[in-house]
Amino acid sequence: METEExxxxxxxxxxxxxxxxxxxxxxxxxxxxxxxxGKSKLMERFLMDExxxxxxxxxxxxxxxxxxxxxxxxxxxxxxxxxxxxxxQSMHPSYYHNAHACIMVFDVQRKITYKNLSNWFKELRxxxxxxxxxxxxxxxxxxxxxxxxxxxxxxxxxxPFYFVSAADGTNVxxxxxxxxxxxxxxxxxxxxxxxxxxxxxxxxxxxxxxxxSDEDGLKAENLELV
Amino acid sequence: MRFExxxxxxxxxxxxxxLVYVNTETKKLRKRVIPIRNFTKLSDCCMAxxxxxxxxxxxxxxxxxxxxxxxxxxxxxxxxxxxxxxxHSLSTFHLDPDEDLNKLDDKELARKKAQMDREFERNRKxxxxxxxxxxxxxxxxxxxxxxxxxxxxxxxx
Numbered sequence: 047m048e049t050e051e052x053x054x055x056x057x058x059x060x061x062x063x064x065x066x067x068x069x070x071x072x073x074x075x076x077x078x079x080x081x082x083x084g085k086s087k088l089m090e091r092f093l094m095d096e097x098x099x100x101x102x103x104x105x106x107x108x109x110x111x112x113x114x115x116x117x118x119x120x121x122x123x124x125x126x127x128x129x130x131x132x133x134x135q136s137m138h139p140s141y142y143h144n145a146h147a148c149i150m151v152f153d154v155q156r157k158i159t160y161k162n163l164s165n166w167f168k169e170l171r172x173x174x175x176x177x178x179x180x181x182x183x184x185x186x187x188x189x190x191x192x193x194x195x196x197x198x199x200x201x202x203x204x205x206p207f208y209f210v211s212a213a214d215g216t217n218v219x220x221x222x223x224x225x226x227x228x229x230x231x232x233x234x235x236x237x238x239x240x241x242x243x244x245x246x247x248x249x250x251x252x253x254x255x256x257x258x259s260d261e262d263g264l265k266a267e268n269l270e271l272v
Numbered sequence: 273m274r275f276e277x278x279x280x281x282x283x284x285x286x287x288x289x290x291l292v293y294v295n296t297e298t299k300k301l302r303k304r305v306i307p308i309r310n311f312t313k314l315s316d317c318c319m320a321x322x323x324x325x326x327x328x329x330x331x332x333x334x335x336x337x338x339x340x341x342x343x344x345x346x347x348x349x350x351x352x353x354x355x356x357x358x359x360h361s362l363s364t365f366h367l368d369p370d371e372d373l374n375k376l377d378d379k380e381l382a383r384k385k386a387q388m389d390r391e392f393e394r395n396r397k398x399x400x401x402x403x404x405x406x407x408x409x410x411x412x413x414x415x416x417x418x419x420x421x422x423x424x425x426x427x428x429x
Contacts (some may be wrong), residue, residue, distance in 0.1 A: 082385050089394065094399060094406070133374050156369050158420050180379040187395040194411040195420040213395040219407035247317045 057268060071119055073229040074144055076126045078137070078166040079151035080159040084184040085127050087212035088151065092222045099127070104132040107141060114226060123226055135165060142173035147229035149221070150205075151182045154192045176236075178228035180206040187211040255267055277336040280345065285348045287311060287343070289324070291333055306330055308346070313353045317346040347383070 054261035066148065077085045079242040089110050090097050099108045110125040126145070133138055148170055152159040163181065181200040184208045186193055193209045278301070279292040287308045294301055310321060321342035326335055334342065344365065351361035366384045373384055397404055 057390040081376070081381060083389060084392075084425075130378075135374060157375075158370060158372050160422050164373075188391055194418060197420050198423040210411075211395070213392045214397045215405065215408045216410050217408070220409050223407075 049085050060074055070073060072124070073146040073226065073233055074126065075139060075147045075149060075225060076145045077128060077149045077151060078158075078170060079128075079132065079182075080153070080162050080189045081130070081171055082134055083151045083156075083159050085151050085155040085210045088149075088182070088210065088218055088222075089125055089127060090185060091212045091215055091218045101129065104106045106138070110147060116230065117229070121226065121230060123229070135162075142170065145177055147177055147225050148174070148179040149182055150179060151184050154183050154209075155185055155188055160197065160199070166188050167203065176232075178232050180208060180221065180223070180225060182208050182210055184210050184244050185213060186216060187213045273335055275333045276334065277334070280337055280341065282302060282345050282348050284349065284352050287353075289345050289349075291337070293333060304330075304333055308349060311346070311349065311353075315346075315350065317343050317350055319348045 047223055061252070077089070079085055084109065088098070089099070096112060099247060100111075102109060106129050108127040108129040110127065112123040112125060114121050114123065117246050126141060128137065128141075131141070150166055150170075152163055154160075167179070170177075181197070183192070183197060197207065199205075205268060206224070210217040210221055212218060274296055276294040277291060278294060280362060281290045282288065283290055283305065289306045291306065292301065293302045293304065308320070308323070308324075321339050322344075324330060324342055325337075325339050327334075348358070348361055351364075352358070354356055364380050365387065366382060367387050374383060376384065399406075
């Protein structure tokens with residue numbers, strides 16, 4: 047009975063997805079990175095007692111819901127985690143759909159996970175050319191000396207970079223809080239959407255502009271009537 | 273503890289777990305071969321290990337052997353039944369930093385993750401630990417920065 051209800055909730059969430067993300071206080075943040083870089087461990091460390099993942103096996107993703115307050119505004123954050131889908135070296139387009147920020151993770155003990163960042167970043171930018179993104183170097187607890195190195199990938203793409211450890215907690219909360227802020231900022235000023243609008247506007251011809259001005263005239267008349 | 277386990281291993285034919293131990297009363301070094309019965313390619317290694325650990329005839333001997341180790345021995349036996357070489361089987365327990373884990377199947381990935389979890393648990397700070405700080409921040413910007421060799425020889429990376 048309980049599982050049925052839960053399943054119902056999940057479907058409901060998906061149905062309302064579009065509407066929900068249009069509300070100002072809801073953001074979607076996605077995680078990207080290779081298998082076993084510690085994406086879920088990072089979520090777990092940030093959410094602590096709040097950690098209650100919803101496994102959506104049909105979608106091959108894990109969803110974590112988080113509520114926080116910024117200023118006096120309540121913000122609902124949906125974190126999306128890959129749940130093994132990363133094995134295909136690519137994510138389903140719905141994973142990127144309507145995302146407001148992206149956290150890219152690699153494992154400082156495995157070079158290949160760092161090298162693969164460029165593939166993840168490329169795919170991200172195909173779907174979401176402008177959303178805020180950061181690079182997270184995880185597992186620094188295993189080798190603190192690594193923090194004396196600079197990793198060029200983030201710098202090259204102008205992305206914020208964090209040395210973190212999901213095990214001892216170093217910089218995990220800082221990184222998540224900053225990304226939630228950036229996701230909100232992006233949502234309030236979505237440059238991807240603005241790009242589309244600009245393109246639409248450029249396609250307008252002169253006639254349409256005239257129609258627009260007529261409309262303005264009409265509005266003015268109405269105003270006078272009131 | 274009447275039996276002090278020294279070493280353990282497997283014998284493939286017939287499938288058995290071999291335990292070398294010292295009888296603390298007689299101080300004698302002994303070997304015990306435990307046949308693993310009704311065990312197939314599809315058996316649950318974790319459960320099999322648990323059952324063996326609790327087995328009335330063997331549990332006293334296995335007191336000092338962790339369930340994790342017994343599980344690993346069962347996995348080695350099972351891999352053999354699945355036709356995998358011992359070398360390959362052992363390599364799945366070893367972390368190779370250059371291996372692309374995206375390419376592994378669920379079972380093998382789970383083994384690698386189990387290895388990583390051990391390292392994770394070693395360094396883990398728990399909420400109840402003294403001095404635990406939820407939003408621990410460390411600024412690494414001040415540290416002298418050398419370029420990482422991972423950025424060398426890069427193919428337009």
